[in-house]
Amino acid sequence: xxxxxxxxxxxxxxxxxxxxxxxxxxxxxxxxxxxxxxxxxxxxxxxxxxxxxxxxxxxxxxxxxxxxxxxxxxxxxxxxxxxxxxxxxxxxxxxxxxxxxxxxxxxxxxxxxxxxxxxxxxxxxxxxxxxxxxxxxxxxxxxxxxxxxxxxxxxxxxxxxxxxxxxxxxxxxxxxxxxxxxxxxxxxxxxxxxxxxxxxxxxxxxxxxxxxxxxxxxxxxxxxxxxxxxxxxxxxxxxxxxxxxxxxxxxxxxxxxxxxxxxxxxxxxxxxxxxxxxxxxxxxxxxxxxxxxxxxxxxxxxxxxxxxxxxxx
Numbered sequence: 196x197x198x199x200x201x202x203x204x205x206x207x208x209x210x211x212x213x214x215x216x217x218x219x220x221x222x223x224x225x226x227x228x229x230x231x232x233x234x235x236x237x238x239x240x241x242x243x244x245x246x247x248x249x250x251x252x253x254x255x256x257x258x259x260x261x262x263x264x265x266x267x268x269x270x271x272x273x274x275x276x277x278x279x280x281x282x283x284x285x286x287x288x289x290x291x292x293x294x295x296x297x298x299x300x301x302x303x304x305x306x307x308x309x310x311x312x313x314x315x316x317x318x319x320x321x322x323x324x325x326x327x328x329x330x331x332x333x334x335x336x337x338x339x340x341x342x343x344x345x346x347x348x349x350x351x352x353x354x355x356x357x358x359x360x361x362x363x364x365x366x367x368x369x370x371x372x373x374x375x376x377x378x379x380x381x382x383x384x385x386x387x388x389x390x391x392x393x394x395x396x397x398x399x400x401x402x403x404x405x406x407x408x409x410x411x412x413x414x415x416x417x418x419x420x421x422x423x424x425x426x427x428x429x430x431x432x433x434x435x436x437x438x439x440x441x442x443x444x445x446x447x448x449x450x451x452x453x454x455x456x457x458x459x460x461x462x463x464x465x466x467x468x469x470x471x472x473x474x475x476x477x478x479x480x481x482x483x484x485x486x487x488x489x490x491x492x493x494x495x496x497x498x499x500x501x502x503x504x505x506x507x508x
Contacts, residue, residue, distance in 0.1 A: 201470035210347035215469050216462055221355040223461020224362040225420060230438040230445065230453035231366055232413040235373070237447045239382055239406040242302040246309040248435030250411060253313050254279055255418025255427040256321040259329060268332035272415075279411030287403045296390070314429065323429065328422030330354065335423050358420040365416055369409065370450040378405060440488035446498030455499060460484045 205212045229251065236244035257278050261271035290305050331337065336353040373379035384392040385402050393399060421431055438453075441460050445452025468480035491498065 200474070204470060208345075208347070210345040210349055213344065214349050215465055217349070217351065218355070219462035219465030220458065221359050221461070222465060223458035224359050224366070224454075225417065225457075226437055226441050226461050227366055227454045227457025228362045228413060228417045228420070229435050230441040230457055231369060231450065232410040232417070233438055233442055234448065234450055234453050235369075235406050235410045235413070237442075238373075239385055239402055242299050242306065243447070244410070245303065245306040246313060247410060247414065247438070248432040249310045249313045249317070249429075250279075250282075250414040251418045251421070251435050252427070252429055252431045253282075253317050254411060254415035255328065255422045255431070256317055256326065258415065258419065259326045259422070259427055260321050262329050262332065263326075268329050271329075272333070275415055276412065279415060280408050283404050283407035283411055286407050287400055291403050292400065314432075317429070325426035325428035325430075326422075328419060328427050330419075330423040333419065335419075354423055358424065361416060361420060365413065366450070366454055369413070370454075373409075373450065378402070382406060437484060440484040442498070443488040444491050444498055446500040449498065449500035452498055452500030460487065463487060 229247070232247045232250070233244055236242065236247065254275055258271050258275040261274050262268055266274060286309065290309060291302075294302055294305060335357050338353050340351040340353060340356070342349045342351065373382060381392070381397045381402055382405075384395070384397055385399060392402075417435075418427065418431065421434065425431075437460070438457075441453060441456040443456075444459055445454070445456030464480045464483045467483045468478075472479045
């Protein structure tokens with residue numbers, strides 16, 4: 196009964212099913228956008244960047260803080276990008292450069308340390324109170340779009356539609372840049388072997404700055420979109436960690452995997468919560484993604500698009 200009833204509800208009200216899938220799709224592309232920031236860092240250094248979540252918060256707070264100080268909205272966006280570039284250079288000079296060829300666990304601990312530094316610095320400069328994203332000043336539309344379908348109405352929030360379009364363009368653009376350009380090939384070389392990349396003249400310092408700045412750009416766009424749907428607060432850091440099951444599904448080194456994984460998680464957890472949630476106690480949206488990721492770890496630990504590494508001894 197628990198398994199059959201939800202399918203009956205889907206069949207009798209297809210308009211509502213499309214509404215649920217749309218909301219899951221929007222969450223999924225935003226998860227993919229967050230996961231992309233993790234993938235970029237992992238491809239360049241082989242390390243899970245624990246600081247990506249707080250980078251989303253820090254970028255959004257910088258934008259809102261600059262605007263509150265009287266800076267026009269789009270100038271504040273440009274200045275926030277400059278701040279993220281300075282952060283990228285600082286991370287390369289202070290954190291990564293002294294740790295070249297150190298074990299991965301050392302770099303992971305370094306990103307955890309960076310997280311705590313950004314949390315403390317963010318609270319010191321911007322305070323701990325939630326802030327409202329300057330969505331209207333940036334031209335992000337509000338309101339809804341009502342589509343008659345199957346004798347009912349599907350409601351599309353324009354802010355969600357904008358978020359989905361921006362996320363798709365951003366993911367597609369970065370995927371093309373890092374897969375079809377010389378910098379993308381250099382990034383893959385660095386990810387495979389630092390020493391080999393150095394021996395053919397690839398600058399680790401430049402690659403890391405580029406990658407961390409790209410991750411900062413992704414963090415800023417993600418912060419704007421998530422902040423426009425809710426407030427900008429340090430709680431966004433927890434939402435950003437939802438990218439972990441996305442990475443497990445898609446593979447830690449795959450940009451397409453981040454997209455597919457994000458959609459599976461976003462749509463899957465929304466359908467699970469709406470149709471099966473109340474039948475098994477409710478609130479499953481908070482943990483269903485991790486259960487799906489656990490199943491993938493059991494049967495395909497490298498993810499859908501990840502590389503299976505085979506070592507011969």
